[in-house]
Amino acid sequence: MRLNVLVVLLFWSPVLCYASEECPNVKTSLGLIRKKRYLVFPDGSNVVLTMSLVKAFMTHAPSGWNIALEIDVLFPLPDEKFSNEHRRKKYHRQKREFWKQIENALNYHNMNGRACVLRCICESKSHLAPPGMSLVHDLLRAIFTAPLREEYSNEVSDMYSEILDPNFCDHVQDCPFSILHFILTLNKRKY
Template identity: 30%
Template sequence: MVSINSAANDKILSRKKRYLVFPEGSSLSIAICMTAQMGITPGEIFTEGINWGISYELPNDTKTFKEFLDKPKEVVQRRHRRDLYDKIENIIKSMGYNGRNCVLRALCEASRHLKPKGESLVDEILRIVFRYPKKYNMGKEEEKHYQYYRASQNGIEFNGEECFEMFPGCPFSLIDLALGYYSAFGYYPDT
């Protein structure tokens, strides 16, 4: 027979936040590899490959987390998004395009063009990367965060203007590129 003491069950338990640390020098690497079959002449095939790699250093000291304990959760999470968006912007800029406009356009398009939740793994990954939190903490965030927030809200609050019109500095859609719409021979986007 098991006896349960109800007084002990009413006690609220708590513990300090815990953090995961990794050995020094650890990193997380993500590689995106895309290949496109290009039909140059009938019967001949030419394949073009595009590879992008992103590497993040993993934390090895919990003291670095203490500075974020006093900040709202959204601000801390957006810091990671900002770092990711900076890396994406630099990749696009190195290819000769306006990286900031392309990321802003992707934030706008993510709320409009992705399939409903649960229908596609690629759409779900893009939704996680390009879904910007709705809550904005005025005064506690940088101007760059507000630009990302505003681009995302423009996609949600459709006002008749398409995302490619709002961000004309980017001639292609990152969302469409990731979904493979540019890989079909002879495909030209509506933009």
């Protein structure tokens, strides 16, 4: 009889230890064993945003030929040296560089790229859905919202000084089309 009780106690004691938060023979609690995880990227890592356009050639022979146009935009990822104190300034610097890339692309096609970027910034204030309603609208708002706080005014003033004027959207922009309207209507087309 004593042997049966001893076997049962030896069998159930490990089960009871694993079922509880703490075991008498373990010095640290089981909740402290798992450590925090951090996402660290290697030096020089980038995220690539690729936009592709494929159009079929209208030829009789040979058939099945396509033309593919691609645009790649690189965004650098933070590495181990990245700190929270530089995060906001870096964010707005990347935003300003993205605006400059759009401006240069439109200038290459003989359009006023600066006016089109400023028009898009103005339209993002009024034409986008409220935050949280649409992921596309939230992304466009994050890209085309101008930083208006004093600490960021020196970052913006060297390239886009018009943004610092609170009524700059009232001025007529010399841009023939709306980038924001073009992006938002891409999803509405039926294929």
